[in-house]
Structure formats: C-alpha cells, structure tokens
Amino acid sequence: MTDDPLVEVLSAVTRVLDEAHVEYAVTGSIASGLHGEPRATIDVDIACRLSPAQAEAVARGLPDRFYRSADVLRRAAETSGMANLIDQSTGVKVDLSALSRTTFHDSVLARRKPIPFGTGAPEFQFVTAEDVVLMKLDWRRRSRSAKQWDDALGVVRVRGARLDWDYLRRMASLLDLADDLDRLRDEGGN
Numbered sequence: 265m266t267d268d269p270l271v272e273v274l275s276a277v278t279r280v281l282d283e284a285h286v287e288y289a290v291t292g293s294i295a296s297g298l299h300g301e302p303r304a305t306i307d308v309d310i311a312c313r314l315s316p317a318q319a320e321a322v323a324r325g326l327p328d329r330f331y332r333s334a335d336v337l338r339r340a341a342e343t344s345g346m347a348n349l350i351d352q353s354t355g356v357k358v359d360l361s362a363l364s365r366t367t368f369h370d371s372v373l374a375r376r377k378p379i380p381f382g383t384g385a386p387e388f389q390f391v392t393a394e395d396v397v398l399m400k401l402d403w404r405r406r407s408r409s410a411k412q413w414d415d416a417l418g419v420v421r422v423r424g425a426r427l428d429w430d431y432l433r434r435m436a437s438l439l440d441l442a443d444d445l446d447r448l449r450d451e452g453g454n
Contacts, residue, residue: 269354270294271385273308276327277349277358278388281312284321288312289376289391291399292359293415298379299393301418303411307357311391311399313373314341314362322360329353368398368435393423394432401441401448413448420452427454 274290281288289295292309314322319341323334331350337360340347344364350357363369372395378387391399397416404412420427429449436445 268382268385269351269356270305270308271381273351273354273356273358274381274388275386276330276351277308277310277360280322280325281310283325284318286312286314286318286322287373289373289389289395290381291361291391291396293411294381295391295396296400296415296419298381298390299396299419300415300422303415303418306355307359309359309361311361311363311369311372313369314360316341319347319362368439371395371435372399393419393426394428394435397427397432397445397448398435398439398441401436401444402439405441405444416448417452420448420454424452424454429454 293305316338319337337347340362346361375392376389379390400412400416436442
C-alpha cells in the first residue's frame with residue numbers, strides 16, 4: 265500500500281463504501297487542499313448518501329482496526345447526521361456525514377469527480393472546487409471558524425477564473441451565502 269496514513273485510511277473506508285453501494289465524496293480540508301492551498305490535517309471528511317441498511321453494511325465491512333458504532337452510523341443515516349470512524353492503528357479520524365436530500369447536496373454528489381490523491385495514489389471521489397468552497401462557507405457560518413474561510417479563500421486564490429462562478433452564485437444564493445461569496449471573491453482577487 266502506501267506510507268501515507270490518510271491514503272491508507274481513505275482506501276480502507278472508501279472500499280467499504282463502494283462495496284455497500286454508498287455514494288460518497290471526500291470533502292473538508294483534504295478537498296480544499298487538493299483544489300487550493302494545502303494545509304496539514306489528520307482527519308478525513310466524507311460526505312455521503314447513506315441508508316440505514318448501508319450504514320449497517322459499512323459497520324460490518326470495516327476492518328477491525330476501525331472504531332465505529334453501528335448504532336451511531338444508523339442514526340446518522342436516519343437523521344442526516346454525522347458518525348465518526350477512528351483508525352486505531354494510525355489515529356486518523358473519519359467524519360462520515362450523511363447528506364440530506366437537498367438541491368445543493370444532490371448537486372454535490374452529481375458533480376463529484378474521481379481524482380488521484382497523491383503521486384501514484386489511487387483515485388477517490390472528491391467534491392469539486394466549487395462545492396468545497398460552498399461547503400466551507402456553510403461550515404464557517406455555523407462554526408465561525410477562521411480555518412473554514414481560509415480554506416475557501418485558498419481555493420479561490422488558486423482556481424480563480426477557472427471556477428464556475430455562475431454555479432457558485434446560484435448555489436450561494438440558494439444557501440443564503442451570496443454576501444460571503446462576494447466577499448470571498450473580492451478578497452481572493454477575482
């Protein structure tokens with residue numbers, strides 16, 4: 265395999281998600297770093313569409329080295345919540361977020377792209393640059409975390425004019441993030 269614990273954990277978890285036919289996309293700091301300015305992280309964020317039956321299959325299918333709770337996974341599926349998986353051999357934590365049925369979340373999963381994570385590494389489904397910007401802005405609104413803003417800004421600085429600004433404006437309006445997006449675009453020099 266690889267010496268990179270994030271790639272190792274991503275491979276193990278996404279293999280189980282694929283076996284359970286779970287639609288997923290890697291998001292969070294890994295995705296914003298891939299599309300923008302990298303930042304060190306020791307956790308993995310995965311957004312997915314998860315049914316209770318799939319949650320049970322994921323709990324059963326994960327290697328023994330992963331701490332997980334079938335009850336928490338099932339509850340996350342039922343409530344569009346979050347469940348944590350912890351790889352006890354590396355200490356890497358996976359936040360598995362079950363997405364609700366919304367126009368934005370449907371779009372996130374429809375637009376995801378297979379991208380290799382590192383040189384010679386396997387491909388994983390990742391959110392697009394635009395969707396990670398919107399997700400980071402949404403998380404920032406809820407958490408008031410400066411890291412979320414900085415991650416979104418890093419994507420805007422790196423991708424700039426290559427971003428689909430029409431899509432960003434449309435979804436930002438839907439998510440009530442239009443003012444934040446305008447400020448982010450200005451600060452990013454676009």
